[in-house]
Amino acid sequence: MSLPVPCPNNLAEKVVAWQKTSGRHHLPWQNTQDPYRVWLSEIMLQQTQVATVLGYYERFLERFPTVKDLAAAEQDEVMPYWAGLGYYARARNLHRCAREVMEQWGGSFPRQAVDLATLPGIGRSTACAIAAFCFGERSPIMDGNVKRVFTRYFGVYGPTQKKAVENALWAQAEEVVALAPADLNMATYTQGLMDLGSQCCTRSKPTCSLCPLQSDCYAHTHQAQSELPSPKERLRQDERYAHVLILELNGQVLLEQRPDKGIWGGLLTLPQYDDAMSLQTAALHWSREEAISLASFQHVFSHFKLHITPWLLQVDEFDLAEPTAGQQWQDHEALEQTALPAPIRKLLLGLYQSKDSEQLILG
Ligand code: SF4
CATH class of the missing domain: 3.90.79.10 (Nucleoside Triphosphate Pyrophosphohydrolase)
Incomplete structure (x- = not known):
């Protein structure tokens, strides 16, 4: 799948510079490299807004401050701390994952995305986010925010649930990181993409005038922001x-x-x-x-x-x-x-x- 916009070699640096001046810096799961805290935030933020997650995150950590505490609890004790967040399979997997970290990994999360992705409830993007935030691994993420930024920036048409579209986006994300300087701060870059998606490149009415990618962005150049990402194929409900x-x-x-x-x-x-x-x-x-x-x-x-x-x-x-x-x-x-x-x-x-x-x- 060829894309309309070639990958510039300074894209990651632009994102990092913007994150430092304009991104979010005070969320409770930022400024830590503790994989337990980062992992918990990543799982809670799947399909749930930041504002909703904030209260749940603090309460959960008060009751289960470490992966050892979570693994030692029974599932029944964990569920009340998730009730209301929805998608309860996430909570069950969270608990199973904590036990697996204790039993298979001696109580320490693995450091590489490829190993993290073998744990229950951790998909490729979440594994890459933990590896990037906590261990500086040069592994790109592809969550909902990043999909929106990249489909618009690179002009990628087609529903993002389609394998070919998703693969094209992953390939593009890998190329951005491959072209970036060796000393790229992966945590700041990863946070920057998330922040761009939530602050500038919003679902409706993106604020392109504040976006560091505006000059090369396909959607901005072609005024195609409302067409991208392409709508999902409607499933019969x-x-x-x-x-x-x-x-x-x-x-x-x-x-x-x-x-x-x-x-x-x-x-x-x-x-x-x-x-x-x-x-x-x-x-x-x-x-x-x-x-x-x-x-x-x-x-x-x-x-x-x-x-x-x-x-x-x-x-x-x-x-x-x-x-x-x-x-x-x-x-x-x-x-x-x-x-x-x-x-x-x-x-x-x-x-x-x-x-x-x-x-x-x-x-
Ligand atoms: S210029 Fe606009 S559409 Fe393009 S990435 Fe930035 S906010 Fe999104």
């Missing part, structure tokens, strides 16, 4: 349905743990059923009364839309059967600190924090 049971007993609600695989894997959530009939049949275990349906709502995942219908059932001690394996009663007050999926958290906190939960009932 599946519609799925779930019915969840809110079983109440004296200020407590019944939660159960999801299996490790699948959506919300490993999180506590409300007992969930595919249809209303299955839910009512299960409810007979607890009471002869029928559960009452509340207002349905939707939650959109990356590749499907989930229609959720909550059902409310209040029981008293006399009706109570023992919770089955994986189930537990949780006080309403403790829900805020519980690792719940975001839409279930919103549902329950909305229900118990509103004075009149009847307002949600459709009847």
Whole structure:
């Protein structure tokens, strides 16, 4: 795949000079070469905005200050520190990765991207970012920000999920580093590309007038900023349905743990059923009364839309059967600190924090 703009040999230096004067310098995961902290930030920042990550990052490090602490914890202890960030496979992999670092690498992260990429949840770009930030390896990254900068700068058309397009971008990123001087500061260069993508080369209305790459940029020269990166190919979005049971007993609600695989894997959530009939049949275990349906709502995942219908059932001690394996009663007050999926958290906190939960009932 030939690109419209040849790779100039001073591109990396321009990025480094700009980062020093105009980039970000005070994010909590900057100014450290501790691979544990850099790795944690890279995983949290995948598909999540910096502003959201900030609070989570600090709380996580307070509870798990080192990779040894994280590896020593059970997965159940880790999930509450991720609840609300979404993409829970990241948290499960984080925990598995910490254990692998302890067991296979003697408690120290490997120094080379090629080895880092063998660890659970660490893809090529994340491995290169850790190697560049912590060990100065000349390994380019290719996250969402960098893809946007490079597709525009080099004039790369085609959806970036396509292998040929992605390969062309990686090849270009490698060439930029290969042409850079031997003393290129890889940490500053890598941070500079991330900062350019988030500060100048933004998704809409990039501020090209402030960009150090403006003079050679294909998109700026051809006024093609809105065409690049090319839009993703639209995937048909599946519609799925779930019915969840809110079983109440004296200020407590019944939660159960999801299996490790699948959506919300490993999180506590409300007992969930595919249809209303299955839910009512299960409810007979607890009471002869029928559960009452509340207002349905939707939650959109990356590749499907989930229609959720909550059902409310209040029981008293006399009706109570023992919770089955994986189930537990949780006080309403403790829900805020519980690792719940975001839409279930919103549902329950909305229900118990509103004075009149009847307002949600459709009847
Ligand atoms: S000149 Fe504009 S479009 Fe080109 S890389 Fe810079 S901000 Fe992005």
